[in-house]
Amino acid sequence: MPFIEESDLLELHKDIDKAQIINERLLDQIKFKNKELRRKKVQRNFLAGVTALFLIGGLIVFSFTAGRSVSNNFESPSNLLVSIDSLDAIKSRIDNLKQQNEELSLVREFYLAKEFLAKEKIYSVQIKSFVDNNMTLASEALTNTIFVKTNPFYSYSLGNFETLEEAQKFREQLVDLGFQDAFVASYKEGKRIQIESPQ
Numbered sequence: 001m002p003f004i005e006e007s008d009l010l011e012l013h014k015d016i017d018k019a020q021i022i023n024e025r026l027l028d029q030i031k032f033k034n035k036e037l038r039r040k041k042v043q044r045n046f047l048a049g050v051t052a053l054f055l056i057g058g059l060i061v062f063s064f065t066a067g068r069s070v071s072n073n074f075e076s077p078s079n080l081l082v083s084i085d086s087l088d089a090i091k092s093r094i095d096n097l098k099q100q101n102e103e104l105s106l107v108r109e110f111y112l113a114k115e116f117l118a119k120e121k122i123y124s125v126q127i128k129s130f131v132d133n134n135m136t137l138a139s140e141a142l143t144n145t146i147f148v149k150t151n152p153f154y155s156y157s158l159g160n161f162e163t164l165e166e167a168q169k170f171r172e173q174l175v176d177l178g179f180q181d182a183f184v185a186s187y188k189e190g191k192r193i194q195i196e197s198p199q
Contacts, residue, residue, distance in 0.1 A: 037107055044100050051093050058086050121188045123167035123196065124157035127179050148192050155192070157185065164196055 124146050131153060146157040158174070161167040167184045174182045184196040 033107070037104055040100055041104060044097055044104075047093065048097055051090060051097070054086075055090050058090065120162075121186055121193065123161040123164050123184055123186050124159050125167055125171045125174055125182050126155050126157040126185050127174060127182045128156045129153040130156070146187060146190070148187070148190070150192060155185075157187075167196070 129150075146155075146160070148155045148157070159167060159170050161170065164184065164186075171182050171184050186193045186196055
């Protein structure tokens with residue numbers, strides 16, 4: 001195992017603390033975005049209902065005025081122009097709603113992927129084990145890190161990978177950096193299943 005200078009360790013602690021603060025800010029931003037997206041979803045549903053009613057009402061008015069203008073031998077064509085302008089406004093509203101729907105779909109896909117990682121088998125590279133839980137190197141709030149208690153040890157792993165091959169490549173990079181004892185393990189629902197072969 002490589003020797004780490006105390007100054008390097010302090011710098012690592014500072015970097016981890018900064019990353020933790022950034023992660024907490026990002027989590028707060030996600031919570032704020034979720035509230036905003038919920039509000040937009042309610043607005044979108046309300047606007048879609050109003051738009052549908054407006055569209056139906058516009059079509060009724062348009063058909064009524066078009067019928068009158070045909071019966072009056074096109075005496076007032078301005079009614080037709082107003083209806084076309086209203087349809088353009090409705091089209092732009094529908095396009096705006098479609099864009100908002102796509103944004104909400106992206107956020108939904110993000111959360112579905114997060115739930116998938118929690119339920120499916122993932123791979124991570126364990127780099128260290130500690131006898132006690134005095135782990136000040138990183139926080140559980142950091143992404144792509146896993147802390148697991150395997151009696152009597154506390155394991156610290158990096159990376160969340162869907163495939164074993166991805167995890168093995170990452171392990172090779174860590175070994176090249178000096179973490180000779182690093183190995184790949186599979187996890188499911190936050191518990192280690194097994195230690196995987198290095199290649």
